Amino acid sequence: MKKFRIFAILTMITLLTAFVTGCGGGATEEKKAADATEIIIGGNLELSGAVATYGTALKNGAELYFDEVNAGEGVLGKQIKFKVLDNKSETTESTNVATRLITQDKAVAIFGAATSGNTMGAMQVAMDNKVPIITPSGTALEVTVDPNTNQVRDYVFRTCFIDPFQGIVMSNFASNELKAKTAVIYVDNQSPYAKGLAQFFEEAFVKQGGKIIGKEAFVPEDQDFKATLTKIKNLNPDVIYLPAYYEAVGKIVKQAREIGFTAPFLGADGWDSPKLVEIAGANPLNGTYFTNHYSSQQDDPIVKEFVEKYQAKYGQIPDTFAALGYDTAILLVDAIKRSGDATPEKINEALAATKDLQTVTGKLSVDEQHNPVKGAVILEMKDGKQVYNTYVTP
């Protein structure tokens, strides 16, 4: 018995030593290899599953910029290696992908995920390992700020604007450009996104001296909105704020025009889909506006250049996600340059200190809550096409 125990202890010690030295050796070797030629950025993106189009566009946008950088002089004399793994649009898979990218591939920063939920699945891993994580398109407030403690999450950043900003921008546009004095809010009652936007729009609109004369709600399964729309028509508001996703928006705008209700409808980035025009029809959508991150029709030279390059490489007009992916790559490369040595800690510090960085979606600074301070575009629907109207700076 005693012999056995000694034997066991000895074996364990041998094994442990082998393990530790093996590991250590491997890590230093890998690190050396990485240090010598390339900087690894991990991509945790939705390449399949429910929101696969988001992840794919983000990847295309980011690769476009990384390729440009690599074709030029690189960063700090090194090449960037963008290693993308598919999180299948699932939160748990997003956690796994982030773990793998950080522990095995030694990524210095994580790019993604596309949605707020998947980003939140990955961010604990990133924070534990002190590696910065940037979501290009997760708009929920609590991604960068812990709602329970109001503490900023040190290693989490984003490239898109947040929901309150969209509500405020649309309210400014309604008051200043459309000269609206009265508004009705018609909100998707089952979407936290829509309800958040409605709240911020209302606060801003009232502050600017406008009046909310009615608040109505619907559930997304509804088919018939005419009764409520008749009621809203009778209130005769100057504008209607309709924060919702494109399917309900299409039905509502169509039915509103059918009962002869012509006031402008205002919305947010949830409207951005080709399905909107299919459902509502081109004519009914005339005189509707929504906020978005970017428009491929902006007259800005940087936007034009981006659209040209993207079209040349992928043969299609870049959508919002492609632009945000490209911008996130710009943000990362800029931070790596300023970090001096491309370690996760230094990159993180540099990200937080980003100021007036020129990106496709606007001039971007990172504020103390790790949200970008930049403008939004207002798009107008004209004969079934999204037409760029104005760019609003915060």
Added chain:
Amino acid sequence: MDVFFQQLINGISLGSIYALIALGYTMVYGIVQLINFAHGDVYMVGAYIGFYTTAILGWSFVPALLMAMIICAVVGVIIEKLAYKPLRNAPRLAALITAIGVSLLLEYGMMFFVSPQVRTFPNVLPDIQYTLFNSVVISNRQILILVVTVFLMLLLQFIVHKTMIGKAMRAVSYDKQAAQLMGINVNNTISATFAIGSALAAAAGVLVGIYYNAISPLMGLMPGLKAFVAAVLGGIGIIPGAMAGGFLLGIIEAMVSGYGQSLFRDPVAFLILIIFLIVKPTGIFGKNVREKV
């Protein structure tokens, strides 16, 4: 007053759809005492056939409507033969649970085949609005829905009261065994009932597709439940009751949204169901001795 008329028009067009679906519920209940929860999904299948024939084959409205009605009649008969007939003598709960199973099968089977994304109908009809008394707006599609619904209801009344199959249906619903002893083929009669009910649901599906311009595999869920409420409201098993119940429910919903709170509409509809089931389970048209089909 204008607003009231506008809401009345909104309610009647919504109610026509409920009435068409409710007819199928009530006929099937009248004849086999089964609440066919898959009925709302037959309506969805009808909408998809309408979509396929107009958008892909490029047919016009009337042939598309007829095609949807014919195919759904066949679908209704198949469902009855495969799912309900083997359970005809089983406890009613077994058949009810099977109905829910068929409903889920149709919904998710459709989602598998056509993907869950929303489809939009092509413009098979011009879109014209008429303005009455200054500000009441009615569209040609609303008129069409009402005309088609009323026409189909009259046709149904004719079938039930003036034809042999109608007579057989009334006899079977009154007393299955006695009807069989009189030489009526009960199986065929029940199949015919499912066929007619499903065809009416298909018509509703195509009309909804054209009117609201958006269809999806889960579109049958809510209208199916609402039509069930309408059938109970009018008196389940009674054909004129289903029509009246459908129109009434549509108008009530429009008034609740128009004069009350938009979110109270669905709760009110289901509250009506609960109140009727407690206070007057036989519905508005129900008598103690039921005349059923």
